[in-house]
Amino acid sequence: MAERFESVGEVVDRLRSVDYLADANIAGVVYLADKLEKPVLVEGPAGVGKTELAKAIAAITGSRLIRLQCYEGLDEAKALYEWNYKKQLLRIQADREHESDWAEVESDIFSEQFLLTRPLLEAIRSEEPVVLLIDEVDRVEIETEALLLEVLSDFQVSIPELGTIKGTQIPIVILTSNNTRELSEALKRRCLYLHVDYPDLDREKDIVRVRVPEIDDELAEQVARVVRSIRELDLKKAPSISETIDWARTLLFLGRDEVSPEVIGETLHVLLKYQSDIVKARKELVPEDPPLKGTGFKGVAAKSGQ
C-alpha cells in the first residue's frame, strides 16, 4: 500500500496548498487514517467543512473523488452493485436461436459484464487512487448502515451469485454525519472519529483570508470577532464557516472596509437564517439609540482610570 503522507506536518502543508486550513486535530486524524487504513467518521455542525475535507484530500493526493450521497431509502442497488437486468434479458433472448444449455446461460448472465458497479464497489475496484466520500450517513436507516460495514472494515463486497470481490486498493474513506441520529456502535467501531467544530478566532481569520484573498487583514479580524461574538449568543443555528465566508464576500462586494453596527444590521441575514436569531443578534449587537460613551462598560472605564 503506497503511503500517501510522510508526517502530520506534511498533511497540514499540503491541505493548505489547496486552501484548506486544518488544525492539529484534523491533520492528525487524516494522517492516521492513511496509516491505519481505516475510514474516518466526521461529525460536527453543518457548514464547518466536513465535505470540503474529503474534496481537499482528493485534490492533494491526486485521487478521484467518488461520492455516495446518503438519503432515506438508499439500498444496496444504489450503494453497492446492481445486476444489469435489461442486458441480461437481451442476452437470454439473443440466445433463443442457439438453444444453448441453461446452466451455461445462467453462469453467463451472472458474470461481471452484467454487473453495474455503484459507488462503494466502484471505489474499491478502481485502478486509479480514490477518495470515497459517504456523505450524511446519518440519513440512512439503521439497517442500511449494515451495508457499509463489509466495505468499511475489509474493503470487499460479497455478491451471492459471484462470490466475494476483493478491492484492488484501499481508498481513503470519509463518512460525514450531521448527527441527526446516533450511528450504530458497529459502524463507529470501524471508524476513526473526528469531531470538527467551529474554529477558534485565529483559524477562522486565516480561513477568511485564504478563501477571500482580496480582504485586508483588519477587516478579516473584525469579521472573525463579530462572528465569534454571534456564536456566543444562544441561537437556533450559529453561523457556519461557509456563512462567515459569504459574509466577508458580501462586505467586500458592498465596498465596506469596516464593520460598523449599521453594516451588521444590513447584512445579518447572510450569517443567520432564522428570523428569531436575526432579531436576537440585532438586539445584542446593533444599538438602537446612538451609542452613549461608556455605557455598559462604566465599571471598566472607572477602574482603568485609576
Next chain:
Amino acid sequence: MLDVLQGFVHELRAAGLPVSMTENLDAMRAVEHVDMADRDVFKAVLGATLVKHHNHWNAFETVFDVYFSLWSPGVDGGEGSELDEAWQAMLADAAGAGAGGEMSREELAQMLLDALMTMDRDSLRQLAANAVTMFAGMEPGRPVGGTYYLYRTLRQLDLDDLGARMMGRAREQGPIGDQLGERLQQEEFDARLKELKELVEAEIRRRLVADRGIEAMARTLRKPLPEDVDFMHASRDEMIALQRAIYPLTRALAARLAQRRKRRNRGHLDFRKTVRASLSYGGVPAEPKFRNPHPSKPEIMVVADISGSVASFARFTLQFVYAMASQFSKVRSWVFIDGIDEITRFFQECEDVLDAVHRVNTEADVVWVDGHSDYGHALEVFHDRHLKEVTPKTSIILLGDARNNYHAPQAWVVGALRKRAKHVYWLNPEPRGYWDTGDSVISEYAAYCDGIYECRNLRHLEQFVTTIAEA
C-alpha cells in the same frame, strides 16, 4: 508506554466511556505512527481511536490531561525526571522559597498584563506557573481538591481587575470605537483571560498529579457524562452541559421515532403505484406498494411540580417535551406548588423554549397558601377545571417526587383522570430507594397510574419519551 496506555483506557472505562477491545487495539497501533512530542496530534490520535461520541470528549480531555501532563517521551525514563522536577517545584513552594518568590505581586501582575496584551503564550505559561507558586500555597499530601488551589490563585490574580486594566491599555493605544468595538474588544480579552485560567488550572493539576500519582488524581476528577448527570444534584456547569445536550438528543429521538413510525404498520395498498411498479416486471404485480400511514400522534398534558426540590427536573422535562412537540398532536402544560397554573400560553408566545421556561419561573401563579408542595390540592383544582378537556386521545404526564408535606394526597383524582385519558404516567426524579419514605406518597398515586418511572437523568427521560410516543 503500553502500560500507561492501558491505565489510560482503564480510567476512561471507569469514567463511563464505552471503549471496546478493537478501539483499544487501534489506539495502540495508532500511537506507533505519531510523534508523542506533539501533544495536540497525540491527543487527536488517541481521541479519534477511543472516543466515538462528542459528548464524551470532555471526560476524555480530563483523563488525558491527568495521564499525560507529566509524560514526556524524549529519553527513556523521561517520565521520572519531569515528575521529579514538578515534585521539586512543589517542595520548593512548600518551603516558600520558589523561583517566583522574589517577584512581587505587582510585578507579576504587570508582566501578566504585558503577556496578555501581546498574547505571548510561552511567557504566559511561565507566569501562570509563577502565579501558582506564589498564590496557591500548595502543600504536599494535603487532601484538598484542585478547585481549592485554583480558587486561591485566581482570587489573588483578580482576573476582573486584569481585564479592566487590559481595556484601559487598549484605550490608551488608540480609539476602540463605538459600543460594538468595545464589546468585541472585551470578548477578545475575556477569551485571553480564559486561556490564562486554563493554564493555571493545568499547572495546578500537573503538580497535584506529581504529588498524588496519576490514578488517585484521575479518580478525584471523575465526573458523570452529561446523559448520566442527576437532575436533582447537577452543578451549574453540569446544568449548562445538560441544556446543550437536550436539543441534539430530542432531534435524534424525533428522527428515530419518525422512521420507526413509517416502517411500522404500513398503510393500505396503493393501487396506482403497484401498477406502475409492475411495468418493470412485464405487467406482473410482483412488488406491491403501500400508502404511507397516517400516524396517530398522542395529545400530551404535562402537570409538573416546580417546588424547589424538583424544579430543575421539571424544567428539563418541560423543555424536553416541548422540543419534541412535533411528535405529538398537541401539548398542554401546567405547573403547581400548592396552587396550579396553566403555562401553555408561555410556550406559544415565546419562540424560544428557554424564554418560556424563564417566564414560567417568574410569572406563573402557583402559590396558594404557603408555597409548600400540596399535590392533593393542586390535582383537585386541575380535576375541577380541566377534567372535561381530557379525552381518550390524551396522555397525562405527572412530574414530581410526590412529597406532599403530609397533606391529603387526594389520589382518587388521578383515578378519575385515568378513566377519561388514554394513559396516565408519573415521572419521579428520586431514586427508587427513596420512594415512600418520609412524606413521599408515591405509591398511593401509583395505584391509579399506568406507569411510574424513575427519571433521574437524560437517559431515563429519553427512554420514557420513546415509550409514550409509540404508545
